[in-house]
Amino acid sequence: MPMSTTNNGFVTVLVDFGRALRSKGLAIGSGDILTYCAAMAPLDPTDLVDLYWAGRTTMIVRHEDVIVYDEVFRSFFLASDSPVQKLLKIKAQSAAEAESAFEIPATEPSGKEQQEEALLGLMASNVEILKHRSFGECTDEELAAIRRIMARIKFTPPKRRTRRTKTAGDGRKPDMRRTIRESMRTNGEMVDLYWRRRRVRLRPLILILDVSGSMSDYSRALLQFAYSAKRATQKVEVFCFGTRLTQVTKPLQTRKPDEALARAAQLVVDWEGGTRIGDSIDKFVRKWARRGMCRGGVVVICSDGLDRGDPELLADSMERLSRLCHNIVWMNPHKGNDMDYRPQTVGMMAAEPYIDVLLSGHDLSSLEEFATLLPKLG
Amino acid sequence: MNYPSTVRELTEMLRRGNYLADRGLATAVFVAMSLQRPILLEGEVGVGKTEIAKVLASVFGRTLIRLQCYEGIDTNQALYEWDYARQLLYIRALSERDIAGEEAVEKLFGPRFLLERPLMQAIQAGDQAVLLIDEVDRADDEFEAFLLEVLSDFQISIPEVGTIKAQRPPLVILTSNRTRDLHDALKRRCMYHWIGYPDSDREVAIVTVQAPEVSEALARKVVAAVNRLREMDLAKPPGVAETIDWARTLSFLGETGLSVSTADVTLGSIIKDRDDLELVRDNLREVTSHV
Numbered sequence: 001m002p003m004s005t006t007n008n009g010f011v012t013v014l015v016d017f018g019r020a021l022r023s024k025g026l027a028i029g030s031g032d033i034l035t036y037c038a039a040m041a042p043l044d045p046t047d048l049v050d051l052y053w054a055g056r057t058t059m060i061v062r063h064e065d066v067i068v069y070d071e072v073f074r075s076f077f078l079a080s081d082s083p084v085q086k087l088l089k090i091k092a093q094s095a096a097e098a099e100s101a102f103e104i105p106a107t108e109p110s111g112k113e114q115q116e117e118a119l120l121g122l123m124a125s126n127v128e129i130l131k132h133r134s135f136g137e138c139t140d141e142e143l144a145a146i147r148r149i150m151a152r153i154k155f156t157p158p159k160r161r162t163r164r165t166k167t168a169g170d171g172r173k174p175d176m177r178r179t180i181r182e183s184m185r186t187n188g189e190m191v192d193l194y195w196r197r198r199r200v201r202l203r204p205l206i207l208i209l210d211v212s213g214s215m216s217d218y219s220r221a222l223l224q225f226a227y228s229a230k231r232a233t234q235k236v237e238v239f240c241f242g243t244r245l246t247q248v249t250k251p252l253q254t255r256k257p258d259e260a261l262a263r264a265a266q267l268v269v270d271w272e273g274g275t276r277i278g279d280s281i282d283k284f285v286r287k288w289a290r291r292g293m294c295r296g297g298v299v300v301i302c303s304d305g306l307d308r309g310d311p312e313l314l315a316d317s318m319e320r321l322s323r324l325c326h327n328i329v330w331m332n333p334h335k336g337n338d339m340d341y342r343p344q345t346v347g348m349m350a351a352e353p354y355i356d357v358l359l360s361g362h363d364l365s366s367l368e369e370f371a372t373l374l375p376k377l378g
Numbered sequence: 379m380n381y382p383s384t385v386r387e388l389t390e391m392l393r394r395g396n397y398l399a400d401r402g403l404a405t406a407v408f409v410a411m412s413l414q415r416p417i418l419l420e421g422e423v424g425v426g427k428t429e430i431a432k433v434l435a436s437v438f439g440r441t442l443i444r445l446q447c448y449e450g451i452d453t454n455q456a457l458y459e460w461d462y463a464r465q466l467l468y469i470r471a472l473s474e475r476d477i478a479g480e481e482a483v484e485k486l487f488g489p490r491f492l493l494e495r496p497l498m499q500a501i502q503a504g505d506q507a508v509l510l511i512d513e514v515d516r517a518d519d520e521f522e523a524f525l526l527e528v529l530s531d532f533q534i535s536i537p538e539v540g541t542i543k544a545q546r547p548p549l550v551i552l553t554s555n556r557t558r559d560l561h562d563a564l565k566r567r568c569m570y571h572w573i574g575y576p577d578s579d580r581e582v583a584i585v586t587v588q589a590p591e592v593s594e595a596l597a598r599k600v601v602a603a604v605n606r607l608r609e610m611d612l613a614k615p616p617g618v619a620e621t622i623d624w625a626r627t628l629s630f631l632g633e634t635g636l637s638v639s640t641a642d643v644t645l646g647s648i649i650k651d652r653d654d655l656e657l658v659r660d661n662l663r664e665v666t667s668h669v
Contacts, residue, residue: 062570290613
């Protein structure tokens with residue numbers, strides 16, 4: 001059944017489906033729905049598998065979103081009470097085929113990850129204290145503190161030279177294009193040589209914050225610190241961990257500090273629980289660092305090093321991490337102002353060989369100290 | 379060249395090019411072709427992201443133009459560059475004969491002195507080309523913004539020459555290994571498809587198609603072992619390319635099965651990380667059992 005013979009009803013169904021996806025939080029614009037409709041034109045609209053894949057390829061741009069897409073698709077097109085069923089007169093056989101098509105995505109990591117997550121959740125409920133930290137509104141002092149950090153401290157990560165060049169009088173590479181252009185004025189006589197120089201760029205900054213029970217006095221300040229850093233410079237990624245690692249970069253992105261902190265806090269499920277630093281760093285290395293997130297970057301770990309997990313795992317993952325990033329800074333609040341601090345906890349001892357700089361991080365002023373040190377790590 | 383009018387036909391054409399695409403990938407490519415949009419492929423390493431571009435080019439009889447991205451890639455390497463040495467010689471020759479005029483200058487910045495780089499070649503070739511923009515995640519943000527411009531209009535402006543526009547856009551395939559997130563703006567220009575690991579049967583079929591010398595029995599054993607490896611907690615799980623390599627290696631050595639000892643000596647073709655090697659060596663018996 002080609003598109004030309006169908007009525008507007010079909011388009012309405014597709015648009016409604018797009019809306020259903022949008023209501024589940026996927027960013028889908030009218031343009032995307034338009035593309036979806038156009039994509040269906042040469043396909044078979046009564047074939048659920050076509051409906052599924054065409055929608056997925058046109059409206060989904062992130063692998064993580066596939067899970068939501070599958071869910072919405074299932075409830076929208078496959079539910080027995082769905083009005084769509086009647087309208088499209090979907091062939092029974094194609095519905096069966098579609099059901100099996102959904103098994104295909106299940107072989108992909110997304111399905112596995114979700115399963116794993118569910119499994120973890122079950123297991124974890126025994127050992128972990130799952131807790132959403134309810135951050136109230138920031139007090140006036142705290143807001144002032146955030147403003148103060150942001151105003152006073154320049155979060156300038158160290159720089160590195162890139163492979164891109166820019167025009168520069170004292171550069172090293174000749175700027176052939178410009179030289180030739182200019183030489184035209186003088187009949188091909190090269191009067192001046194022009195030069196280019198390699199550009200510099202800020203290194204990425206990755207903050208990995210310990211929000212477990214033993215760090216509860218500091219976790220709020222750390223999150224504020226992360227928020228300020230995120231506001232101040234561009235390439236910042238923020239993670240929180242207690243017993244599991246959560247990426248909180250996105251929620252911290254908003255302009256309002258209250259909202260940012262609340263949203264980040266909402267995302268982290270293991271506030272003030274136990275600590276498994278080794279597991280968390282290992283997960284970071286496997287899931288993000290290996291893909292290059294911190295390549296050439298500065299990784300800042302804020303933790304007291306009280307690890308319930310296997311110190312060997314921590315040592316292993318720290319070693320890997322040290323090979324994947326430029327610098328590792330460890331901020332340990334227990335170091336305090338003690339200049340002769342030596343690592344006491346097993347975790348710290350395991351991690352120490354791979355730490356480039358060990359700092360304290362027990363209050364906002366020590367975080368300021370870190371910020372001043374940051375540009376020099378290049 | 380006749381183009382497929384259904385997904386099934388496309389799948390069949392790809393199969394003839396020795397590429398076994400599943401329904402999802404075939405639909406994505408089919409939609410991208412009929413809407414004339416670029417297609418962005420993401421997925422684990424070694425699942426055939428780059429390969430499909432090559433196969434599409436060959437089954438449609440188009441030229442494959444490949445742009446390998448890397449950090450710091452800029453317009454000079456992606457789009458065009460003037461041939462400075464020749465330009466210089468030309469200017470010299472002109473001034474010696476004292477014939478430098480408006481027309482000569484015009485020539486100096488004409489097509490003769492223009493070195494075409496992949497993106498420009500693709501735009502010139504239009505629908506005679508498959509443009510593969512490989513590992514776009516390795517290029518930096520600035521390049522992505524620039525790509526966005528090229529991919530939305532398929533036209534390029536060269537100040538000295540003017541605007542060059544593709545009559546009909548080439549088929550564009552972008553691949554990414556997700557070392558970083560691409561900008562949503564770029565993704566929105568593209569069809570998106572995630573290529574996962576194939577299921578066992580399909581993978582066996584892929585191995586026997588790609589390496590005909592491998593017997594199906596051996597392929598089945600290798601695939602079973604690889605699937606077990608993927609379940610292990612490896613830093614870098616083996617892709618389909620590695621499966622094929624391993625099957626080839628074993629077949630080249632005249633092996634018909636997979637025992638602990640043969641697996642041990644050929645492990646290098648499938649595991650390429652020292653830590654992983656150690657982990658797998660400790661569990662070899664389990665990996666090769668029941669196959």
